[in-house]
Amino acid sequence: MAEEKIKLLVLAGPTGSGKSALALRLAESIGAEIVNADSMQIYRGLDIGTAKPSAEELARVPHHLVSFVSPEVNFSASDFRREAAAVIEEIHRRGRKVIVVGGTGLYIRALLEGLVDSPEGDPELRRQFEGSSGAELLQKLAEVDPETAARLHQNDRVRIVRALEVFAQTGRPISAFRSEHGFAERHYEALKMAIRVEREELYRRLNQRVDQMLRDGLVAEVAGLVAAGYSRELKALRSIGYKEIAAHLAGELALDEAVELIKRDTRRYAKRQMTWFSRENDIYWLEYPESFATIQEHVIEFFG
Template identity: 50%
Template sequence: MNPPSEPILAIVGPTAAGKTGLALELAERFGAEIINADSRQVYRGLDIGSAKPTKAERQRVRHHVVDVVDPDEEFHCARFLQLADEAIAEVRGRGRRVLVVGGTGLYVRVLRGGLFPGPSRDPVLRAQWMARERAEPGFLHRQLSEVDEQSARRLHPHDYVRLIRALEVYHKTGQPMSSWQAQHRFATGRYEVVLLAVDLPRAELYRRIDLRCHQMIEAGFVEEVRSLYDRGYSAHLPALQSLGYREIGAYVRGEVALDEAIAAMARATRRFAKRQLTWFRREPIVAWLPPEVALWEREVRRWWRH
């Protein structure tokens, strides 16, 4: 039985940096289970494009908050927090350690510091905004830039879930979400979470990103996207407008050639990785380590002692 005073460890960092491999090794060595903190791996059917751990990897180490919603279901931070809380209680109740793994920085932040008590959701407003976005691509980001420039700067124009939530908060409270967050400062102190980030030279990270994009195609990413469309899921869904699914979806719909789609996916992934690095470098206390298991094991032993 591990002492309840032990912190939760979070393996974070940019996409394609090697978080999954490190997490599996460390979880096996230290008796931990993994809580997913990747906003796309929560969706059933988004497997290859989200770099979701394989069935074999999930048999090696138990994973939580993976495959919990369908692609047309809404998923937000409050839902993540609820599922993560339940999983943490379950894992600790069985005397296991908790390892949070993923590149969605906001999930890790709210796990540690909680959410500000924002207004309820407004389905009518949300439907109206999403309809405008489909008719006028970029509408949501432009609208948010006018009322909450700080939030707009940190959100991608295709991050419809968070763009709509930020607009909703402003329209229902008259105050920008960035202002609410500054007041709240994610300072609830829900868990002690130690952040360990994968550190790679930029050129090596980009090489891994390019390689991963080609490996995804070889693994059947095109067929995965086509299958999602064939099952009736709209290309306009936030899940299918996410990284990779947007670019490969354009190829599946006959809008671009495959080599153009792959190149666009690689470019978008590199930009995404830069934003992830910026996010995690702004976190107050993060230990940055190269992806070498021996170094990580030594660092983990500072926090988890057998």
């Protein structure tokens, strides 16, 4: 007999859409614990700029993988999958329900579907593609991996370069690795939901949130990290909000310039998240807080 799969509620979607607030309400109403799937909230000391749950919110419901590693750790999607799987198993063993919350699509995909067993990245090889435009790279990819090329836009440079890199290393298209991976056993039964927010309203919220981060002490937070000896080149400090304020502290940007860049890059990041999750065909898009009763009903029915 096949082993019964653990049920997960996954709340995904763009930053600023209200996922954390919805997760708290649902967790309290159904007896669940929250597993963070935001790649920056993983880091200790990066609190204000990552919009981490407050101390009061953390006290209301148990949260896992928040402030989990030090900023110098290069935490990957495979690291997340390993740690999240262990946490989910432990929560399930205690008879509690699990809500996975976050906007890092790769983390969620890694957890639910596993990772394609393709070779590690090669920075030297990647540099060979730096002088080519997205259109040129996509054309190169179409010649060796038409299946992957057909799924990508020329602006999706990261994935195009990754596919070219895999082919250069192995002589096999990345689509072949994905095809083999498609037969992998899924370990969880997931209900995936996201909050639908009109783009202009989302951008308004994000701009307001950046202003609030400044009032809450973002500059002092970044200054503290730099004073503690953390390099600006670390993955954690290259994230949105931290890299701009670090540049301001180094005298490279005026504060108002840094703030405008944070707002712009946050909006762009949210747009990329919306694009990522809109391509997932198994996500239920719902309004919140307007449809909370409906959401709650779906969730209760799912967990049975």
